[in-house]
Amino acid sequence: MRFAGERDLRFIGLRKQDFSFNLFVVAFLGISLLLAGCQRQKGGLTVAGSTSVEPFAEILAEHYMEHHSKEKIFIQGGGSSAGIQAVRTGAANVGMSSRLLTPQEQDLLAFPIAYDAIAVIVHPSNPLRNLTLDQIRKIFSGQVLRWDGLGGRSAAITLVSREEGSGTREAFQHLLLGKTEISLRALVQDSNGAIRQVVADDPNAIGYISLGLVNEKVKAVEIEGAEATIENIRLKKYKVVRPFLFVFKSEPQETAKRFLDFVLSETGQKILVQEGLVSVSSMAPREEGKPKGNV
Amino acid sequence: MSKEKILERGFLLVALSSISILALIAFFIFVEGVPLIWKVGGRAFLLGERWFPSQGAFGIFPMIVGSFLVTVGALVVGVPLGVGCAVFLCELTPRPLASAVRPMIQLLAAIPSVIFGFWGLITLVPLIRTYFGGPGLSVLAGSLVLGIMILPTIISISEDSLRALPRTFKEGALSLGATHWQTIWRVLLPAARSGIVASVILGMGRAIGETMAMIMILGNAVQMPHSLLDSTRTLTTNIGIEMGYATGDHRQALFATGVILFFIIMALNSLALIFSRKGRS
Numbered sequence: 001m002r003f004a005g006e007r008d009l010r011f012i013g014l015r016k017q018d019f020s021f022n023l024f025v026v027a028f029l030g031i032s033l034l035l036a037g038c039q040r041q042k043g044g045l046t047v048a049g050s051t052s053v054e055p056f057a058e059i060l061a062e063h064y065m066e067h068h069s070k071e072k073i074f075i076q077g078g079g080s081s082a083g084i085q086a087v088r089t090g091a092a093n094v095g096m097s098s099r100l101l102t103p104q105e106q107d108l109l110a111f112p113i114a115y116d117a118i119a120v121i122v123h124p125s126n127p128l129r130n131l132t133l134d135q136i137r138k139i140f141s142g143q144v145l146r147w148d149g150l151g152g153r154s155a156a157i158t159l160v161s162r163e164e165g166s167g168t169r170e171a172f173q174h175l176l177l178g179k180t181e182i183s184l185r186a187l188v189q190d191s192n193g194a195i196r197q198v199v200a201d202d203p204n205a206i207g208y209i210s211l212g213l214v215n216e217k218v219k220a221v222e223i224e225g226a227e228a229t230i231e232n233i234r235l236k237k238y239k240v241v242r243p244f245l246f247v248f249k250s251e252p253q254e255t256a257k258r259f260l261d262f263v264l265s266e267t268g269q270k271i272l273v274q275e276g277l278v279s280v281s282s283m284a285p286r287e288e289g290k291p292k293g294n295v
Numbered sequence: 296m297s298k299e300k301i302l303e304r305g306f307l308l309v310a311l312s313s314i315s316i317l318a319l320i321a322f323f324i325f326v327e328g329v330p331l332i333w334k335v336g337g338r339a340f341l342l343g344e345r346w347f348p349s350q351g352a353f354g355i356f357p358m359i360v361g362s363f364l365v366t367v368g369a370l371v372v373g374v375p376l377g378v379g380c381a382v383f384l385c386e387l388t389p390r391p392l393a394s395a396v397r398p399m400i401q402l403l404a405a406i407p408s409v410i411f412g413f414w415g416l417i418t419l420v421p422l423i424r425t426y427f428g429g430p431g432l433s434v435l436a437g438s439l440v441l442g443i444m445i446l447p448t449i450i451s452i453s454e455d456s457l458r459a460l461p462r463t464f465k466e467g468a469l470s471l472g473a474t475h476w477q478t479i480w481r482v483l484l485p486a487a488r489s490g491i492v493a494s495v496i497l498g499m500g501r502a503i504g505e506t507m508a509m510i511m512i513l514g515n516a517v518q519m520p521h522s523l524l525d526s527t528r529t530l531t532t533n534i535g536i537e538m539g540y541a542t543g544d545h546r547q548a549l550f551a552t553g554v555i556l557f558f559i560i561m562a563l564n565s566l567a568l569i570f571s572r573k574g575r576s
Binding site for chain 2: 170
């Protein structure tokens, strides 16, 4: 009897242990998940945001780290909105944005680091040279469905666009289409490179990408008679231009400040110009803090 | 604690962690997604045809249609090929050949989906553009690639269920004077029906869930496809292609897309379970 009683007790004890053990397991999992969520990269500057700015920021960071070998800069994509969000939550030190800040984001500090033009691209074999703003609006809103009558060959237009939320799409829509929505019939690709690939493969395609990424596989068309060149952008003849911004939560300090200064320095701007962007100084007198005006 | 107990606890921990991760994923999807469905209205969300998240239009009907179209297309390609291959491996081929072909089919399952997508984009899409017209990035291209991707699932499960049949079925049919083909078509396939149906449903689940390859070859237009040569967008690719930039309601709308997907996959898996149980009893 006594033996059995002991066994019973032990049995009950074990069950209690089981319960507290399970509690421990759940708590452990919860805490580790929380920790994982809160963790951030230490010992370096994290720059996150627009995938349009990302390749340029990577080149700049490389040059910067050559001269400041002890400092580390991590560049991440994610998109303008995500980058701005990351700056606000502290997940990133610097946000990259390829669009102006919205009224809700005005509490952050933004510095234009360069300007980028958006080019409307077609297949190199497309005879089309020039499009008017009105034609672009009609093509991208889906009112004009064929190349006939636009100076192209007789075929259906393949529209290629970026996905909703993309800074390039937002800028393109804002600058060229206004309130008109991009047709739902448009193919959607999730990067500049993917659009370039589709347009390069399809003789009847039309799309839009950053001017800096236009290469010999695609042809940038003139808009209202103005070719997409740095010179025309500077003279404001080519108007489809958007700012590239670095966004900070507060006045940049230490590495962040040194990196920003480097980007805005003559060397930094020269690198950006070489990569096909337009320097800050050639567009306008340097704006401090929040950029204003219509871009 | 004895060694055995320690091991037992260890395994309990592993089991609990995997289940709790599943529960957490489901929990977060619902917490993020359901409020938006509530806000937009279930009907407007499920049956709306306009998807302009920045304008507050969240209709995912074209994507539901797209998902089903591409999946059905994949089944049209994959089921005859898959079941045919299973019959071939089970009944019509000498053992050495079957044991050479089987690992190759398993290898097909190990190819990452991005490779399928890339192959489709580089090979299939230009072919479709040249010979059938349209942008090439289309339901047709997606169905063909997905049809190949679900082959390993269909083949291996169908083959298992054909092999699990009692030998007496085949012997009985043959001794009654049926030819080999009649035996396969009239006796073996109907007897293994539940397993084959389960394999088709699991393949369907894989097809609905496939994302990477579909982003690359469907073209992702948010439109009701009018022909097989039109571009379309599925529920999964909607999440995959837009998550990079989505914030606020837009982000929630993507989670809400996930909620709908969750229900579809749950329904398919339950169906597969029901059919495979039916087969066992």
